[in-house]
Amino acid sequence: MESDPAPPPKAAGNAQADEPACSGEPACSINPLFAILKEKIAVYLKEEDVAHIEAAYRFAAEAHSGQTRKSGELYIVHPIAVASVVADWHLDAQALCAALLHDVVEDAFVSKDEIAERFGQPVGELVDGLSKLDKFKFRSQEEAQAANFYKMLLAMSSDLRVILIKLADRLHNMRTLFVMRPDKRRRIAGETLEIYAPIARRLGLDGVFQELEDLSFVNKHPWRHRVLARAVEAERNNRRRLLVQLQAGIEERLPQWNVDAEVQGREKRLYSIYTKMRERIVETRHGHAHHPHHAHVHPAGEKRRAFSHIYDIYGFRLIVPDAASCYLGLGALHSIYQPYPGRFKDYIATPRENGYRSLHTTLIGPGGVLAEVQIRTREMHRIAESGVAAHWLYKEDDKNINELQQQTHAWLQSLLELQISSDGASEFLEQVKVNLFPGEIFVISPMGRIFSLPNGSTPVDFAYAVHTDVGHRCVGCRVNSDYKPLNTELQSGDQVEIITSAYPSPNPAWLNYVRTGRARVRIRHFLKNKQQDEAISLGERLLNLALRPHGFTVDEIAPAAWERFMRDRGKSSARDIYADIGLGNRMPVAVARRLLLAQKRVDGHLGKGEGKEEDGSMPRLKIHGGEGGTMHLARCCQPIPGDPVVGLIRRGQGLEIHLRDCPAVTRLRGHLGRWVDADWEPDETHLFDVTIRILSYSGHNMLVRIANAISSADCNIQNAVMDHQPDAPSVTVLRMTLQVRDRQHLAQVMRRVRLVPDVARIARLKPGA
Numbered sequence: 223m224e225s226d227p228a229p230p231p232k233a234a235g236n237a238q239a240d241e242p243a244c245s246g247e248p249a250c251s252i253n254p255l256f257a258i259l260k261e262k263i264a265v266y267l268k269e270e271d272v273a274h275i276e277a278a279y280r281f282a283a284e285a286h287s288g289q290t291r292k293s294g295e296l297y298i299v300h301p302i303a304v305a306s307v308v309a310d311w312h313l314d315a316q317a318l319c320a321a322l323l324h325d326v327v328e329d330a331f332v333s334k335d336e337i338a339e340r341f342g343q344p345v346g347e348l349v350d351g352l353s354k355l356d357k358f359k360f361r362s363q364e365e366a367q368a369a370n371f372y373k374m375l376l377a378m379s380s381d382l383r384v385i386l387i388k389l390a391d392r393l394h395n396m397r398t399l400f401v402m403r404p405d406k407r408r409r410i411a412g413e414t415l416e417i418y419a420p421i422a423r424r425l426g427l428d429g430v431f432q433e434l435e436d437l438s439f440v441n442k443h444p445w446r447h448r449v450l451a452r453a454v455e456a457e458r459n460n461r462r463r464l465l466v467q468l469q470a471g472i473e474e475r476l477p478q479w480n481v482d483a484e485v486q487g488r489e490k491r492l493y494s495i496y497t498k499m500r501e502r503i504v505e506t507r508h509g510h511a512h513h514p515h516h517a518h519v520h521p522a523g524e525k526r527r528a529f530s531h532i533y534d535i536y537g538f539r540l541i542v543p544d545a546a547s548c549y550l551g552l553g554a555l556h557s558i559y560q561p562y563p564g565r566f567k568d569y570i571a572t573p574r575e576n577g578y579r580s581l582h583t584t585l586i587g588p589g590g591v592l593a594e595v596q597i598r599t600r601e602m603h604r605i606a607e608s609g610v611a612a613h614w615l616y617k618e619d620d621k622n623i624n625e626l627q628q629q630t631h632a633w634l635q636s637l638l639e640l641q642i643s644s645d646g647a648s649e650f651l652e653q654v655k656v657n658l659f660p661g662e663i664f665v666i667s668p669m670g671r672i673f674s675l676p677n678g679s680t681p682v683d684f685a686y687a688v689h690t691d692v693g694h695r696c697v698g699c700r701v702n703s704d705y706k707p708l709n710t711e712l713q714s715g716d717q718v719e720i721i722t723s724a725y726p727s728p729n730p731a732w733l734n735y736v737r738t739g740r741a742r743v744r745i746r747h748f749l750k751n752k753q754q755d756e757a758i759s760l761g762e763r764l765l766n767l768a769l770r771p772h773g774f775t776v777d778e779i780a781p782a783a784w785e786r787f788m789r790d791r792g793k794s795s796a797r798d799i800y801a802d803i804g805l806g807n808r809m810p811v812a813v814a815r816r817l818l819l820a821q822k823r824v825d826g827h828l829g830k831g832e833g834k835e836e837d838g839s840m841p842r843l844k845i846h847g848g849e850g851g852t853m854h855l856a857r858c859c860q861p862i863p864g865d866p867v868v869g870l871i872r873r874g875q876g877l878e879i880h881l882r883d884c885p886a887v888t889r890l891r892g893h894l895g896r897w898v899d900a901d902w903e904p905d906e907t908h909l910f911d912v913t914i915r916i917l918s919y920s921g922h923n924m925l926v927r928i929a930n931a932i933s934s935a936d937c938n939i940q941n942a943v944m945d946h947q948p949d950a951p952s953v954t955v956l957r958m959t960l961q962v963r964d965r966q967h968l969a970q971v972m973r974r975v976r977l978v979p980d981v982a983r984i985a986r987l988k989p990g991a
Contacts, residue, residue: 426609694726757804864965
């Protein structure tokens with residue numbers, strides 16, 4: 223195909239975008255593919271819109287003039303093809319202009335402002351949302367992919383047309399991927415399978431989703447695709463007569479039940495069969511792990527057997543007038559053919575989150591042939607095929623379509639929140655892939671409300687799906703009336719009841735097993751804010767202690783002195799300074815010294831406390847041990863109330879409380895400002911871990927007797943490890959972690975244990991022991 227003459231760029235503000243002109247030519251030539259597109263859009267768009275789109279085509283043709291694709295065809299063929307897919311969804315003129323112009327920013331160095339000037343701000347925003355961040359330097363391909371994907375998410379969260387155009391772009395690229403190198407084909411196909419195909423499915427674009435999967439399969443695994451295609455062809459020939467017989471039975475029975483239905487035959491796609499085969503192989507291997515005689519299975523044999531178990535590679539679709547006819551049709555089918563157990567799904571009563579609604583059943587037909595049947599109304603069918611694009615394709619105000627749009631916007635917002643809570647590009651992409659619906663389950667609240675969650679979700683995910691506050695206050699759960707751990711994987715049909723406390727207290731350990739992005743974002747947000755609040759409170763206390771020897775408190779420092787101090791350090795409020803101190807990023811003694819100097823400059827003298835010798839020490843900090851967060855007890859020495867203690871300020875971690883004779887403290891004794899003396903405040907509400915070591919002679923029920931003695935002192939046992947002395951087999955060594963209130967309580971426990979016969983020695987475990 224020869225290149226089309228294109229008009230020179232117009233001066234900004236000159237001719238209108240829908241008034242193209244060609245220099246030196248009586249009329250601009252039109253690419254035949256655009257002529258076909260023009261006929262397609264003229265069916266549903268106004269003449270002025272068509273003219274506007276033609277102006278965008280001419281601009282794109284000139285911008286890409288002289289550029290070709292790897293296949294050798296003119297580059298403009300690609301934007302036309304993308305616009306043609308967009309036109310199939312009946313998107314508006316702005317979207318079609320953006321589809322034609324989507325590569326001019328990257329490949330022709332046209333600015334977003336110029337596009338907005340010529341074709342309007344909305345078109346400029348759409349094109350910008352579709353353009354990659356090529357001007358930025360990234361450390362890795364993964365980081366670039368994550369940054370570009372996040373940029374696209376931002377754009378599509380405010381305008382769904384961005385992702386529709388992007389999917390059309392990816393679809394045409396996949397259709398022409400055969401010209402690329404094999405390694406690049408595999409990489410692009412893998413990215414499409416992991417991100418773009420699931421997005422299409424989540425948006426309800428069934429046709430695009432299926433084609434993207436199939437094209438990815440043939441490009442990523444060409445040999446597997448060929449082998450499977452031959453196997454399916456052979457199976458088709460073997461079962462043709464049985465399938466014809468099954469369809470005839472369906473078409474004969476439906477009128478007898480007064481069901482007016484259009485019966486469509488269909489064959490499962492190769493990639494769908496391939497994924498089921500892989501699942502079957504995994505299940506088979508898992509089963510063989512329990513059967514030693516089947517431990518060595520030849521891979522080829524596994525694959526043949528896996529294919530032989532995928533019976534329902536053929537199916538039928540029934541299109542009926544209304545929802546009642548769906549259930550009537552289901553009854554008609556089950557009256558003539560036996561349903562396959564466990565394969566019925568009612569997506570009408572419980573729609574998927576992409577808006578998909580249908581009845582699914584698998585029939586056992588003549589000769590044992592299996593066929594999956596989908597039953598849906600015409601309205602359900604168009605939403606299943608078009609998804610969110612139905613908003614443009616079918617103009618009437620449809621409740622289901624509008625609800626689908628709202629759900630989609632909420633889902634996109636949840637993806638954006640993942641970026642805020644993720645630690646780096648790798649985790650963000652991984653979380654996005656998890657949330658692109660690898661599968662879903664339906665669980666029920668005690669009130670009968672149905673929630674759709676991803677496979678592998680836990681009661682914590684369910685709690686956050688109900689409400690953020692329910693998630694924050696979750697302390698336990700009942701699944702199907704039985705108490706279960708919070709990391710239990712839920713199954714479809716489970717009834718889940720969340721047990722809540724009066725106060726919010728999300729556990730950081732939840733992040734190890736929650737599945738949904740919503741739960742992960744809410745937990746991290748709470749913990750981050752909690753740590754910040756705790757750091758501010760601790761930082762203010764430490765700074766007050768540092769100022770006290772000089773006769774000041776933080777409230778007595780003049781505002782002007784605070785302002786001078788914060789300005790020099792680029793901080794906007796005293797809370798920022800407190801947080802830095804509480805997290806260990808600033809030393810309270812150093813901050814106090816600088817604040818006092820600022821105070822002196824403001825007053826001309828220090829006032830009270832002036833002249834006091836500064837030795838770098840601070841008054842004692844009062845603690846009760848249950849602060850948590852930025853003030854925590856050291857694991858190395860396990861201090862408990864009554865122990866002489868000292869606090870070490872660790873950068874980024876806050877204040878860590880140690881025993882005075884802990885080796886960690888000894889090493890830092892010379893670092894003034896890094897540690898602070900501390901005293902315990904009376905507090906009977908907290909329990910503290912402490913480890914003891916018991917030497918005893920082996921005797922009857924020794925462990926039971928020691929445990930009873932500990933229990934009699936009102937003490938909990940957290941952990942116990944029993945061993946024997948290498949040089950004295952008759953001596954048992956017992957290490958136990960107990961929960962005690964204070965030092966006196968520990969002494970009471972140890973006295974009780976010493977009274978147990980055959981106990982030779984008991985001692986508290988020292989740091990480093």
